[in-house]
Amino acid sequence: MRPPTDNTEYANMPAMDDQADADRSTAPVDPERVGQAETGHRARRTFAIISHPDAGKTTLTEKLLLAGGAIEMAGAVRSKGDGRRAKSDWMDIEKSRGISVTSSVMTFEKNGITFNLLDTPGHSDFSEDTYRTLTAVDSAIMVIDAAKGIETQTRKLFEICRLRDIPIVTFVNKIDREGRDPFELLDEIEEMLALSVAPVVWPVGQGGQFKGCYDLASNDFLAAGRTRDVTHTEGLDDPALAALIPADIHAPFRDAASLASEGYADFDPVAYRQGHLTPVIFGSALQNFAVDRLLDLIAAHAPSPRPQPSDKGPIDPDGDRVSGFVFKVQANMDPKHRDRVAFVRFCSGHFKRGMKLDHVRSGKALAVSNPIYFFAQERARTEEAFAGDVIGIPNHGTLRVGDTLSEGESFRFTGLPAFAPEVLRRVRLEDSMKLKQLRRALDDLAEEGLVQVFRPSIGSTWIVGVVGPLQLDVLASRIAAEYKADVTFEPVTSSVARWIRSDSESALAAFIKENITHVARDRDERPVFLCRDDWDLRFTMERNKDIIFDATREIVGQ
Template sequence: MARDLESLRNIGIIAHIDAGKTTVTERMLYVSGAKHRAGGVDSGTTETDDDPEEQERGITIYSACVTFNWKKITINLLDTPGHVDFTAEVERCLRVLDGAVVVFSGREGVEAQSETVWRQADKYNVPRIVFINKLDREGADFYRVLDEIGPRLNAQPVPVQIPVGMGPPHVKDPFRGVIDLVDMRLLRFSAEDDGKQVADEPIPEELLDDAQTWREMLLESLYSINTEMMEMALEEKPIPPEVIRRALRAGCIAREIQPVLCGSALHGMGVQPLLDGVGHYLPTPLERPPVIGVDPKKRDKELQRLPSVDEAFCALVFKILPAKTGDLYWIRVYSGKLESNSRVYNPNRDKKENIAQLWQIHATKKERQGQVQTLECGDIACAIGPRMSITGDTLCDTREMIELPSIQFAQAVLSMAIEPENTAERKKLSEVLEMLKRQDPTFNAVENEESGQTLISGMGELHLDVIKHRLTRDFNLNVKFYKPRVSYRETIGSKATVTGQCNRQIGATQLFARVDIIVEPLEDRASDAIVLDQFFGEHALPDNLKAAVMEELRSRAQGGGAIGSFPLTGLKISLVGGEMREVGSDEVAFRIAANDAFEQALQQGTPTLLEPVMRLDIITPEDYLGEIAGDLQQRRATIESTESRGTMTGLIAFAPLKELFGYSSAIRSLSQGRAGCSMEPHGYQAAPESDVESFGF
């Protein structure tokens, strides 16, 4: 797909659940002419929510990609979920995007998952613009939401539009248009055609003073970015709109500011100016920094690829959709060209892969817009043919290799035991679970051969509920489901310095090895175990023996702990000494000694059971705050803060996941359905002694 990179925008729509992301996407497709009729989330007719589970629940579960044209630009748009259980979909999309539109509800404002997706965008250095949506709703307040964005997200929002009125038609001053502060014009949107017709009018006299005040604030925020504007202001010259847009674009791409637009996507109000904003302010692939990777043969050697067709090919696999005709690999091409019927190299697996077909993505696997012969840098598309690659892997030129940073996903926090009804179902279940693991990096499944049960793990109750429905409805499996349980982790509570030994007689050979290690807890208990080689000097072990020890320590660090064989986390393991003899000190002996040292360290280091903790963001009328706070205390929660959010009260708390099963129903019961709650993983804390004792430790 040969493209003009100057006119290409790879963007995502990200937000808290129910802020209106999918509706924004749907209206963009409609006003751009890519669809003849706008679908609705409630009616299950949107382009990007085509999975039955999404249509039934009225939420986005799987990210979907659509490509369309707007004026002189081509937009690759990824619509993402808002629910925290499906945050991996946001993570993988932001990893490959050049820019993002962050949607906030004009009524609810900055919510818990808003903060999560904003942090994810910060992590990947993604420039973004803001769209404050739902300004036609009761209680909507553009200025309150604007005031929340800066302090809560550590952001620099710069309004380029302000609303004319707020609220539904029956209020005294309803939302009826927006004022463009760059062109200083009033934009009205036709209700008859859902915003396809935009009336561009002079600003009425009664609104002019307010508009001038906000325009001055806009210009002042840009003087430090654009010296040309500063000079024009000092000379009291009028500043042309194109100069203002240039400054806004530069500030947005540098992530110094976030231009703010507004409207009501449900009625198409503000969607056309939002599309203009995507073209004006978000970067092309050429304006993003080169991708950085390493030489897979010399990992200390850093490499980079510029966004150019003249560079060697490299791309990242960011999503896999299983299909009977061959798995669909969604890839982002960062440099060079990729031809169909070609071979590429995967440095993560050290394998060559075939690229049989290339497709332009449209929505999800059920619809592919068209087969293409070539992809070029900047493209987001689908490849069919690879067999070994997984999400986060690099595909590159077989002669000029590079390995890009992979995608790091959150660990599963909730598990559920499942069991096939009969042996005939067992093999089918195993195949389906393998397919789901390829599709979803936050889903895991481990079979226990002794009990015949399989433990499936995910990011929360909704995540596991969706998996349950897929197994029974989509794949027609007869499976028993058991009550969900928390996914514990294990660590140690204190530093342990130990010596592991091997003194074994095997045949005529006396094996001998001694290994000295120090194991200590990391401050970040949720982090992966770190294994370090700190054994140097004249008595250091030969490379092959040291490598055997390090490999054994890494293998044990990825295994289970001493309490309930739960995964180990938050450990630092240092190899600090060892001893060998001329006869009988081989790799086997040192592996035995390393394993012995590790087991001793787990026992001496105060084994500690860790339980996952969730961050709760609750919004409730003041009348129910006392009952909700009391209920939280019974759930072992810690309340961090309360604050006024318009007519409601916001409450931030941290509570163990074990105590939060069914909490969304409980909070509705406590508040007569008027309070709401969202939660996200926060970390791990030491579990109560009663939990430890339940595992017989």
């Protein structure tokens, strides 16, 4: 991990845990004191960034790393040269297309706070990876394009956050470009997401007239321009502020900022952590405006690790015994070594390198001798971790998504979702001599969650299931690049897949026998019913009332 830097910024309010909410002060504090007051898991902030594609999520990720001192230079995703690629987009296909297709984890420190930043794919075709990643975070940043407002994928991801009671900070991006009226955007957030909004940083001008940002809590003016001067003022009516902004921009800005302060809710840290209110920061990730304020707010007010659900009840982060769960597996992060790394979110205890943890699914002890912290594709060995931390455990297939690790306790974490695929295709191998490579590729990539693999009861070909067609492009690209096998995908007669189960074993066996040509097995040998379309599914369900057809299932280490 990189050491904290001396680049401190001004936070809006002090930070305390929810137990101290009644004693919370409303005076601004130096963010350095936040880290000094918190240690162990209370000094962890594990958060995701969610958005619709092209809202600027990956650029914001880089600028947060820059604000945290984790990198010295930020490079645009589409800049020339590999040296200026986005740090969180490390796969070849991500670099070539300028999109995120897999979740990345980046751990860094600033002022005594350890940030675990999880960058998620914005494209809906990779939503399953995003949903699982959201089970491992305690808060989220929602990025909105100032010209577009709330978009489809943003709303879907927000609903997942709502279901998990994940508090959200809103960053309205690209305010330096022509966009919608800020009040219109605030009203849209309130109406579409049913959240109270609290403007925290307000734009001074917009588009071609953009002159900077104003922190409504600290009364700091962040000026645009090369110098990026920060001027503390006595308020919106301070003559010193008027002297810094052209008159034709200052007057409408002052009126708008006053109306925003009076017309919307004040920032309440308790309401934010309870998911009833979202603080809103207007800024520009590309121009690095207000990004430091965003990081300060996360440090000061985002929740430290929260209790995690399990089959034995919530697991408290204050617990002495170490526990965690695997929310992601990534194959070939280092293509030279064909490695497989399990991403583990710790939920309680104080982990130390070399500890033996119980692998609940297998009932065996697992010695964790080489735990690693991530910085996208880069990694470094770590000696310890606390609740809220995300580490990687290199392994050869021992750990799978949904697995629970614990220190002498037998329980399973719950809440990781799997979804029925929406696109089904038959795999066609161009070179039959590469069958072994294909088998390994499908096994590895299914374990990651990139694809679901089904083996029909009759026939020898594999059928893959994905959420959207872009996943097929990524799948073919990765099989070619990482396993040296060329594949294409052919249409199948089925377009709908459902896991099937029943309270009656005999009824399930009879159904499978009667529909053997439409039944396949997934990689866990669960029976899956494949049918032509939704009408065919409804017809089959009407005729088989004792069979349960599941569109989703929970991943729990069995």
